Amino acid sequence: MSSSAKAQIDKVVNLYKKVFLIPSLASARISPANDNTIRVSCALSQPVLETNSKVKLALEFAFNSELQRIFESSVLNVSGLLTAHSEDGKLKAVLEDVPKDGKSRQFIKILSGPRILKTYDLSAHDVHGDVYTDATFGAFHFSPDNKKLLYVAEKKLPKCESFYKQKPKPKKPKSKDEEEESSRGTEYVYKPDWGEQLVGKHLSVVVILNTEDDSITPLTTIPDDCFPSQVLWAPNGEDIFGVAYTLNKIRLGLYACTNREACIFHLKGSEFNRITAKGLYCTSPRMSPDKKNLIWLEREVGPAHNNVKRLMCLKLNGANEPDVLVDLVKTNVIIANNKKFYGLYNGALPKRCWSDDSKYIFLSTPQRSTVKSYIVNLETKGMTEIESSDGSSLMIADVKLGVVAFHKMSLIQPSQLLIGKFESTGPSIEKFVQVLTTDESFGENNLTYEHNEYVYDTDEPVKEFNFTYFGKKDAPAQSMPLLAVAHGGPHGSYSNLFLESYALFALLGFGIVHINYRGSTGMGGDNVEYLLGKVGEVDVRDCMTAIDMTLQKYPWLDPKRVSVFGGSHGGFLGAQLTGQYPDRFNAAVLLNPVIDIVGMYTSTDIPDWSRAESGLPFLEKIPYDASDDDYYKILEKMMKHSPIVHVKKVKAPTLLQLGSKDLRVPMSQGKLWYHNLITNNVVAKLAVYEDNHSLRKDEVALDSVINSALWLLEHNGITLE
Numbered sequence: 001m002s003s004s005a006k007a008q009i010d011k012v013v014n015l016y017k018k019v020f021l022i023p024s025l026a027s028a029r030i031s032p033a034n035d036n037t038i039r040v041s042c043a044l045s046q047p048v049l050e051t052n053s054k055v056k057l058a059l060e061f062a063f064n065s066e067l068q069r070i071f072e073s074s075v076l077n078v079s080g081l082l083t084a085h086s087e088d089g090k091l092k093a094v095l096e097d098v099p100k101d102g103k104s105r106q107f108i109k110i111l112s113g114p115r116i117l118k119t120y121d122l123s124a125h126d127v128h129g130d131v132y133t134d135a136t137f138g139a140f141h142f143s144p145d146n147k148k149l150l151y152v153a154e155k156k157l158p159k160c161e162s163f164y165k166q167k168p169k170p171k172k173p174k175s176k177d178e179e180e181e182s183s184r185g186t187e188y189v190y191k192p193d194w195g196e197q198l199v200g201k202h203l204s205v206v207v208i209l210n211t212e213d214d215s216i217t218p219l220t221t222i223p224d225d226c227f228p229s230q231v232l233w234a235p236n237g238e239d240i241f242g243v244a245y246t247l248n249k250i251r252l253g254l255y256a257c258t259n260r261e262a263c264i265f266h267l268k269g270s271e272f273n274r275i276t277a278k279g280l281y282c283t284s285p286r287m288s289p290d291k292k293n294l295i296w297l298e299r300e301v302g303p304a305h306n307n308v309k310r311l312m313c314l315k316l317n318g319a320n321e322p323d324v325l326v327d328l329v330k331t332n333v334i335i336a337n338n339k340k341f342y343g344l345y346n347g348a349l350p351k352r353c354w355s356d357d358s359k360y361i362f363l364s365t366p367q368r369s370t371v372k373s374y375i376v377n378l379e380t381k382g383m384t385e386i387e388s389s390d391g392s393s394l395m396i397a398d399v400k401l402g403v404v405a406f407h408k409m410s411l412i413q414p415s416q417l418l419i420g421k422f423e424s425t426g427p428s429i430e431k432f433v434q435v436l437t438t439d440e441s442f443g444e445n446n447l448t449y450e451h452n453e454y455v456y457d458t459d460e461p462v463k464e465f466n467f468t469y470f471g472k473k474d475a476p477a478q479s480m481p482l483l484a485v486a487h488g489g490p491h492g493s494y495s496n497l498f499l500e501s502y503a504l505f506a507l508l509g510f511g512i513v514h515i516n517y518r519g520s521t522g523m524g525g526d527n528v529e530y531l532l533g534k535v536g537e538v539d540v541r542d543c544m545t546a547i548d549m550t551l552q553k554y555p556w557l558d559p560k561r562v563s564v565f566g567g568s569h570g571g572f573l574g575a576q577l578t579g580q581y582p583d584r585f586n587a588a589v590l591l592n593p594v595i596d597i598v599g600m601y602t603s604t605d606i607p608d609w610s611r612a613e614s615g616l617p618f619l620e621k622i623p624y625d626a627s628d629d630d631y632y633k634i635l636e637k638m639m640k641h642s643p644i645v646h647v648k649k650v651k652a653p654t655l656l657q658l659g660s661k662d663l664r665v666p667m668s669q670g671k672l673w674y675h676n677l678i679t680n681n682v683v684a685k686l687a688v689y690e691d692n693h694s695l696r697k698d699e700v701a702l703d704s705v706i707n708s709a710l711w712l713l714e715h716n717g718i719t720l721e
Contacts, residue, residue: 004719011720012508012709016702019504020047022439023057025407025415030400031089036065038401040435042417043078052699059436067403067419067433081106081133084149086142091117093142093149095131106131108149110211118211125216128205129154135348136194136254137204137229144237147212152229155205155218160187195253195605196664196693206231206240206267221270228265230283235291235316240267243282243296244274253605253664255693256489257305258283258347264296264314275314275322282312284349288358292316293378295325295361297349303532303612306491308343308525311361311376325361325381331524335383341374342367345493345521350396360427362404364395366522369451369468369514370496371395373406375427386429393496404429409498411449411470414439447506448473449496452553454545462530465518467546468494470502471511474556481561481586481716483510484547484577486517488568490539490613491528493520501705505565508709509718511557513550517542517573533615535569536641540576547584560586561716563652565708567591568665568693572643575673578654579646587715588654589708592662592693595669597638605663614638647676653683655711657695657704664693685711 023044033039044057056078062070082095092111097104105123109116122131131153132138141150159182191202205218206228222228222244231242245254246261254260264275264282276282282298294316299309311326329343346365353362361376371393373386388394392410397417399405408416417436420429449470456463472480483505487494494514502512516522517539519531531538551559563586564574571593578588594600601610608618614637639645654677658670667688677684687707689700713720 008713008720009706009710012706012713015504015507016706016709017049019442019500019507020701020705021049022046022414022442022498022500025397025417025436025438026056028397028405028407028417029085030398030403030405030419031085032401033062037070038063038403040405040417040419042436044415044438047698049698049702052697052702054698061435063419063433067421067431069433069435082131082138082140082151084140084142086146087144088146091142091146093140095133095140095151108209110149118214120209120214120216122216126156127216128156128207128218131207132201132204132229134198136198137201137227139229139231139242141232143233144235147210148237149209149211150231150233150240151207151209152204152231153207153218154201155203157191157203158183158186160189161185162187192251194251195255196662197255198253199663199692204228206242219267222265222267222272226265226272230285232285232287234266234268235287239269241265241275241285241287241294242267243285252608255664256492257606258299258307258309259301259303259305259608261301264294264298276312283347286349286351286353288354288378289356290358293358295349295353297344297346299328302529303608303618304491304528305606305609305612306345306489306521307528308345308521311344311363313378325376325378326383329524330526335374335385337385339385341383341385342522342524350398352399353396354399355422355424356400356402357424360422360424362396362399366493366495368453368522369466369494369516375422377427384427389432391496405435406432410496411468411498411502412443412445412447414442414498442503445507446473447471451496452546452549454542454549456545462518462527464523464527465520465542465546466516466523467550468496468514468516469511469550469554470514471506472509472556477555478558478560480509480511480556480558481563481712481718482547482550482557482559483512483712484515484543484562484564485512486515486539486543486564486566486570486573487520488566488570489521490517490519490531490535490569490572491521493522495522501708504705504709505712508713508720510563510712510716511550511554513546515543515546517546532612535572535613536576536643539573540580543573543577544581544584563587563589563712563716565589565712567593567695569594571665571670575643575650576646578650578652579643580649582649582651585652587712588652589657589711590654590670590673591657591695591704592659592665592667593643593656593670593673594665595642595673596644597642598635599669599672600665601635601638603666603668610638614641644672644676647673648680650677650680650682653711653715655685655687655708657687657689657708659689659691659693659695659700661691662693683715 023046026043028042031039040061058075058078061072080094084093094109108120110118163185226244244265266273285296294314297309312322314322332340332342335341344365364373373394375384395407397405397407406418415438420432423430566574571590574590597610611618656670658667674686691700
């Protein structure tokens with residue numbers, strides 16, 4: 001390697017460290033300190049490159065009634081997979097993963113202030129598998145009387161053994177209670193789970209830990225065709241509400257897919273009642289402080305894997321039907337102060353989203369190019385937008401004591417923590433106070449961003465999309481390369497958030513265009529559904545329009561140096577663009593791209609995606625009475641929308657990065673593209689990581705991002721000064 005190449009790598013690595021070592025805000029919590037004083041606690045996460053791990057930092061701030069800061073403190077290396085606080089604030093429960101006897105074991109600690117009252121070794125009790133800590137299924141709650149802890153874990157199944165296994169002779173005969181149930185000859189039997197990023201979650205069980213008698217009891221009264229999750233206590237501290245996913249014969253992948261049937265349930269003793277109707281996806285049940293109302297998000301199960309949702313409410317004082325607080329939005333509706341609202345797309349409600357008087361709900365959701373926060377009046381159903389002073393994204397982090405904590409960020413501003421006073425007159429946030437900024441200097445890098453809207457002059461029923469320019473504020477004419485980026489999904493969106501990879505590319509001198517093509521979320525349900533059956537066509541057209549408009553609007557961008565970058569469906573679009581417009585692109589970086597939808601159909605954890613995005617209804621299997629011609633037509637339609645049909649035209653040097661454990665877009669997809677490129681004498685490079693679809697492992701992220709940067713620099717003729 002030449003000295004200049006080494007110097008180039010060193011400069012990229014140094015910039016990587018500058019961007020990726022900025023801490024990110026993980027959570028925030030408001031609690032009372034003493035008379036007229038509040039405590040704001042927050043958790044930060046920061047990578048440690050030397051150990052390929054993350055360190056957790058806890059910060060605590062105190063404010064008086066006027067939100068003036070009194071003191072702050074910090075603690076490094078905070079442990080804990082889950083944390084629960086009792087309603088009165090006297091107790092805290094922490095789930096920890098602790099190495100013991102060469103194995104990782106889970107412990108639950110009950111604390112009062114700094115004192116550990118009790119510790120439970122869950123492996124020793126051995127009544128369930130690992131506790132679920134993910135946001136999709138997990139729960140961790142004290143009962144109202146502080147005597148019980150509620151959570152969800154992997155159900156304990158009979159031990160799988162070989163038909164023949166030599167065992168030591170026991171010193172004394174075991175009683176029936178001591179004998180471990182086992183099932184011989186079942187060690188290789190397939191056990192379905194929830195696919196990508198939820199591997200190993202086969203069957204769940206709701207568990208109650210009683211801190212008075214130290215018992216740990218899995219509940220057995222939930223039907224076998226349900227997968228309980230997201231549980232919480234009912235007002236009486238005995239009954240339970242939660243989310244139950246339907247266990248079908250074929251279990252489809254759940255990560256990033258809100259079109260899987262799930263109901264809100266009420267478990268009253270041994271009586272299991274479904275509150276919501278069939279054919280719905282429900283999530284995020286949240287109880288009001290006065291225990292009179294239960295809210296949640298829901299949508300109809302349909303072909304688009306992510307779509308607009310409703311906010312629902314059930315009054316618990318009778319047998320009333322659930323009421324709609326915020327309905328599905330097909331295009332947009334007008335809310336308070338003449339603001340346009342495009343619907344709810346957030347994956348979850350904040351854990352604490354109610355005002356103390358139980359009259360208002362606080363939530364956040366993507367809206368076109370930004371994440372915005374809202375106040376919903378429970379009685380009038382009116383919505384009020386909480387305005388961000390500078391257009392940054394604003395996300396609700398916590399609500400308590402008449403104070404709202406916000407996570408604020410933008411493309412040029414890393415995590416900030418703000419608090420504000422809630423005033424019900426209006427309603428409004430009367431005063432914003434900055435609690436924490438994770439990086440004071442990043443905004444000084446001469447970078448800017450600008451949102452752009454585009455409307456086609458056509459008779460199409462959906463004709464608008466948006467894109468955002470991110471990069472230097474100005475430069476000499478045609479001096480900067482352009483990097484076009486399309487999000488994955490396709491039913492997702494780019495919002496105004498700090499994204500480390502693109503921050504690095506911007507610092508390296510690229511102008512970046514983030515494209516929310518038609519089919520993206522945040523623009524109404526009609527926009528989401530418009531792309532179904534049109535992938536590889538409408539989304540490609542929007543990407544090219546965004547690229548052309550960006551080059552036209554920002555003259556410092558060089559039309560002869562345009563590259564594409566994207567993962568999953570973003571990788572699909574990168575492949576489509578370089579195949580359909582081979583003379584427009586200098587380079588491509590594709591992460592786990594969809595290449596052949598026919599091949600996806602038979603190998604992904606979400607085969608319904610292949611059918612839906614190709615404009616076909618999903619079937620669990622081809623009907624036995626279907627003719628061969630019908631089946632061939634299905635495959636033909638999928639192939640028509642696939643990038644592979646354009647691969648022979650590709651000229652752009654292409655870097656592919658694939659996860660060997662990817663269940664969503666199997667590695668064979670990217671390898672197919674790579675093999676075709678090198679056969680056609682196109683410059684190509686393939687990296688394979690022992691990771692899943694996200695490629696987010698710390699050591700993987702470092703290699704992936706730096707190799708991407710070097711590839712883009714090389715093939716756009718950039719040498720760093």
